[in-house]
Amino acid sequence: MVYSKHNIFSRITGSDNFFIVNLLSGSADILSPAEGKMLKAYLDGKNIEEDFLENLKEKAYLVDEKEEAKLYQSKYLDFIDTRDEDEVQLFFVPNYTCNFACTYCYQDEYAPARQELTTAVTDAFFNYINHEFAGRKKYLTVFGGEPLLNSPKQKELITYLLKQANESNLEVCFVTNGYSLLEYIELLKIANIREIQVTLDGVGKVHDARRFLKGGGATFEKIVKGIDECLRIGLPVNLRMVIDKENIDGLPEMAQFAIDKGWTKNEFFKSQLGRNYELHHCQSTSEKLFSRISLYETIYKQVQQHPHILEFYKPAYSVSKFLFENGSLPDPLFDACPACKTEWAFDYTGQIFSCTATVGKADESLGTFYPEISRKDEMIAAWENRDVTSSSECFSCSMQLACGGGCGSVAKNRTGNVCSTDCRPVKELLELGFGAYFESNN
Ligand code: SF4
Ligand code: SF4
Structure with missing residues (x-):
């Protein structure tokens, strides 16, 4: 033994x-x-x-x-076997333009193609996914840029997209900055909306200092009204707070705000924290970014001082939360990266990408669905084959079945190779998680 x-x-x-x-x-x-x-x-x-x-x-x-x-x-x-049966998430980007100028936007380096989404591209997209993913469970997530721009033309394009989604029997999610939610509510009612992801980075000025309109202008109050209205009519909202060292101290206040609003008790509300990190290019302000472990260490300390945070957000600390809530461990995670397995991304120029981390990057294109269908089979195979068995470092690592090899895009940005590692501090997260969930609850 x-x-x-x-x-x-x-x-x-x-x-x-x-x-x-x-x-x-x-x-x-x-x-x-x-x-x-x-x-x-x-x-x-x-x-x-x-x-x-x-x-x-x-x-x-x-x-x-x-x-x-x-x-x-x-x-x-x-x-x-289980993954082959899993639902596929298909992202569609109708535009990369945005009405916000967030301080940390990773898409600020994109030079959007000078063309607009057309009904021909939308038709080609639905033809492609209905053929390519025939027989698979799937849903659509509309992403950007900002997909819900408040212009008549954009509304027309989104209306057409939602009608096509209905014809394909697809549920739809939106990832939006939330600024024009109120102007889109009526239109969203025609679709089968699974979730609307909206970002608030704190309360009032904390948010407004990070996520403001192009040319300046506060956005917090208007987004909050949009969230209230969605929840009132039963459109599920997933509130995301993007965290770095500049706004982490606003987490207790954000949690209290959501509690006071009644959001945390609403069945249509859920929340997540996203770590601001160097996704596509070294952010000039990278000293303000948390590493994965330093973020969770800070949240651990904040929760000790402000336990109400847990009503708003419960950190996973690797598999600790799952173990605490279910009384058993999750199944082994042989692969944490769904790209080209249960996730794909498409944009209005007709390009196909692996996921939201690569969408819009010309050198990451995996082919086209418009004007004709083409596939870069070698690149696709690299993504498809990535799991903890395809990297010798992962295969010999004792954390592999909790880590799953991390994110393929982060790994590729680091080494140039998709099949390389994006290590998660699993042991350190479990140390915190056992402390937070088991020791503090005896
Ligand atoms: S590459 Fe990263 S962002 Fe993209 S699907 Fe994989 S884990 Fe997610
Ligand atoms: S911690 Fe690193 S080596 Fe271990 S499974 Fe994760 S990515 Fe692979």
Whole structure:
């Protein structure tokens, strides 16, 4: 018997206890300080109590290597089978232009093509997806730029798009800055809307200092009115707060605002935090950005001081929240990046891309759906084949089944190769998560 290569073992933040989890076997335990010490002694090659050793074998923290390899193979095949049945998210970009000039916009380096979406392109898009993804469960997410620009022409284009989505029986999500939601509400009623993602980066001036109109102008109040109206008529809202060091201190206030508004108790409301990060080009202000772990360390401390934040947003801390809420671990994550598997992106120029991180970047185009269909098979295959088994670093990493290899686009920006690593601080996140969810709740 050997110590499983999928064990993740460490001390819990703010506690003398330890945790051990194994995503392959599905075991997870909190160890007392004495047990933690014993496990450390075992790892140092010392003899330990027989009972404790038996316990480790029973829970599959100690395994027969060949048996473990078989289990890995079988769970990997299950993962692939399940993914083949999963719903596909199809992004469509009707324009890259935007009425906002956010301080951190990664699309500011794009030079939008001097053309507009036409009904011919929209028709070609629906023909392509209905043929290419025939028989697959799928839904459409309209993305930008800003898709809900308040002009008669844009409304006409979005109306046509929504009618086509209805004909294809597709539910639709929008990713919008939310400024013109009120002007679009009537139009959105014709569609089967699954969700509208709107961004608020804080309350009032905190938001307005980051997300303002081109040429200047506050946006907070108008977006809030739009969110209120969506929730009132039952259009699901997913509120996203993009966080960096400039607005993190506004998180407690943002949470309180959402609570006072009654949003957090509304069945049509959910929220997420997005980490502002260097997506496409080094942001000139990168010192204001959090690393993944420093963001969660800061949120952990804020929640201790302002527990009401949890009513607005519950951090995942890798698989900790899942384990706490479900009493069991999630299935092993052999691949965290859905690009070209269950996610694709398309734009109004007729180009096909892997996902929202690559859409609009000329050198990332994977082909075209208009004016004719073309595919760059080699590039597509690289995306399709990316998972933790396609990188030797991931395959030998004990975090692999919680990390899933991270984001293919971040990995490619770093190394030039899609099949490379975007490491997640899984152990450190679990240390925080066990502290936040298990120790603080006894
Ligand atoms: S490349 Fe990154 S952003 Fe794109 S689907 Fe994969 S994980 Fe998501
Ligand atoms: S990306 Fe890094 S942390 Fe994640 S599985 Fe691969 S090697 Fe491990």
